[in-house]
Amino acid sequence: MERGEGMPDKEFQVVTGAFGFLGKYIARILVERGKKVKTLTGHPTRPNPFGNRVEAVRFSFDEPAILAEDLEGAEAVFNTYWIRFGYGQLTFELAVENSQKLIRAAVEAGVKRFVHISITNPAEDSPFPYFRGKAAVERTLKESGLSYAIVRPTVLFGKEDILFNNIAWLLRRFPVFGVFGSGDYRIQPVYVGDVAELAVEASGRKDNVVCDAAGPEVYTFEELVRLMRRIVKSRARIVHIKPGLVHLAAGIINPLVRDVIITRDEVYGLMAELLVSGSPPLCPTRFSEWLKKHVSEEGARYASELKRHYR
Numbered sequence: 001m002e003r004g005e006g007m008p009d010k011e012f013q014v015v016t017g018a019f020g021f022l023g024k025y026i027a028r029i030l031v032e033r034g035k036k037v038k039t040l041t042g043h044p045t046r047p048n049p050f051g052n053r054v055e056a057v058r059f060s061f062d063e064p065a066i067l068a069e070d071l072e073g074a075e076a077v078f079n080t081y082w083i084r085f086g087y088g089q090l091t092f093e094l095a096v097e098n099s100q101k102l103i104r105a106a107v108e109a110g111v112k113r114f115v116h117i118s119i120t121n122p123a124e125d126s127p128f129p130y131f132r133g134k135a136a137v138e139r140t141l142k143e144s145g146l147s148y149a150i151v152r153p154t155v156l157f158g159k160e161d162i163l164f165n166n167i168a169w170l171l172r173r174f175p176v177f178g179v180f181g182s183g184d185y186r187i188q189p190v191y192v193g194d195v196a197e198l199a200v201e202a203s204g205r206k207d208n209v210v211c212d213a214a215g216p217e218v219y220t221f222e223e224l225v226r227l228m229r230r231i232v233k234s235r236a237r238i239v240h241i242k243p244g245l246v247h248l249a250a251g252i253i254n255p256l257v258r259d260v261i262i263t264r265d266e267v268y269g270l271m272a273e274l275l276v277s278g279s280p281p282l283c284p285t286r287f288s289e290w291l292k293k294h295v296s297e298e299g300a301r302y303a304s305e306l307k308r309h310y311r
Contacts, residue, residue, distance in 0.1 A: 011074070012037060016081040019039065025192050025193050038056075040070060067102065068106075075113065077115065078203065079099070079117060081102065082133075103144050104144070115150075118153075119131060128269045149199070149210075151195065154212070154213070154277055155189055164287075165301075166261065169299040170253075171229050171234035179240050181241075184222065186220055188277055190213050191287070198213050214277035214281045217286050222238065243267055250263070258304070259304040
């Protein structure tokens with residue numbers, strides 16, 4: 001759709017990445033509540049699952065005036081834009097810069113509320129660029145003067161997730177599954193639909209708020225893998241691998257799936273327990289119960305990060 005065509009005739013909501021994972025859940029809630037929705041996306045020509053109910057325009061990070069124009073009149077902006085890992089010319093540094101441009105454009109456009117999706121345990125001195133970059137964007141938002149909500153999910157599960165789906169896929173198809181290190185580091189899954197509900201609820205508040213979005217169950221990573229192995233009825237043997245061998249393990253699997261299945265930072269970030277919240281869980285859906293209901297779908301097909309975002 002060309003800019004200027006079909007523009008909402010009343011206040012509307014902006015969701016960055018409404019054709020993606022979390023963004024799609026947020027947009028669906030807004031549409032079901034009768035809201036006008038626009039998405040800023042890197043893939044505006046992809047099939048629109050919402051039809052004419054969601055207007056799609058391309059990100060204009062290199063044209064600040066156009067970016068601000070696309071946000072003008074927005075009641076709220078839900079920002080899910082980020083990258084899982086650097087690829088090609090798209091680095092974490094560029095992702096931070098683009099996020100900061102979006103925040104400045106929201107200020108210029110007079111956006112009433114900015115809901116930013118961050119991550120648990122961000123820190124500007126983190127050794128991991130994912131968490132370090134998220135912290136830098138949070139600081140920019142807090143200093144912007146915008147009314148804001150910052151929602152910090154742990155690690156998302158749900159239909160179309162990548163991490164848990166691909167763990168199930170590996171368990172279904174390989175005789176061995178490697179757990180890095182001891183496997184006793186913790187992980188706290190959170191349902192994507194619960195996070196979307198929390199983000200939409202936060203958009204209606206007036207106060208500035210920062211909250212973790214975490215589910216009610218906490219597992220060690222090995223407990224999680226063993227739970228999934230049992231539910232998907234896998235016979236894979238679980239073995240322990242030295243974390244330093246992540247490149248070797250990924251080097252074996254990556255060519256088979258034509259993707260980046262895991263990175264060194266993801267392994268060490270998981271082992272540092274950065275995907276666990278220290279706050280009471282705000283999201284009710286239990287991963288174990290959800291997996292039992294969706295066992296036939298989870299891991300039935302491999303979910304490619306490169307195909308979803310870069311190809």
